[in-house]
Amino acid sequence: MADLSNLVQKAFYLGVGIASYAAEKGGKNLQELRIQAQKVADEMVARGEITAEEARKYVDEMIQQAQQSDPNATDKTKQKEPRLIEIVSEDDEDNTEASNKENLDDLKQQVESLQDELNRLKRQ
Incomplete structure (x- = not known):
């Protein structure tokens, strides 16, 4: 300790x-x-x-x-605004995680298709 x-x-x-x-x-x-x-x-x-x-x-x-x-x-005359805090419930977190997983899957597919296209262009 x-x-x-x-x-x-x-x-x-x-x-x-x-x-x-x-x-x-x-x-x-x-x-x-x-x-x-x-x-x-x-x-x-x-x-x-x-x-x-x-x-x-x-x-x-x-x-x-x-x-x-x-x-x-x-700057003493300039006041900073307070930082905004978002309160998220557990239900919202579950939806966000599902949405993030879908986005991740879409991005993986896009990367794979771009890699395939790049390989195809290199062969030409």
């Missing part, structure tokens, strides 16, 4: 460590993106292609887009 407890504890610590590493890595990547975007904006300002205000907006937009595309990014 002590081994199981020890294993669960190690698994928990592994999960926490992985989450911490992912958050740290994401933060570093976001910081690198900010630095690179700022360099590009500074070069464009130096060449007179955009103003300093436009450059600041450009960098802010780049960071915002990166955060939105990052699934690990935390």
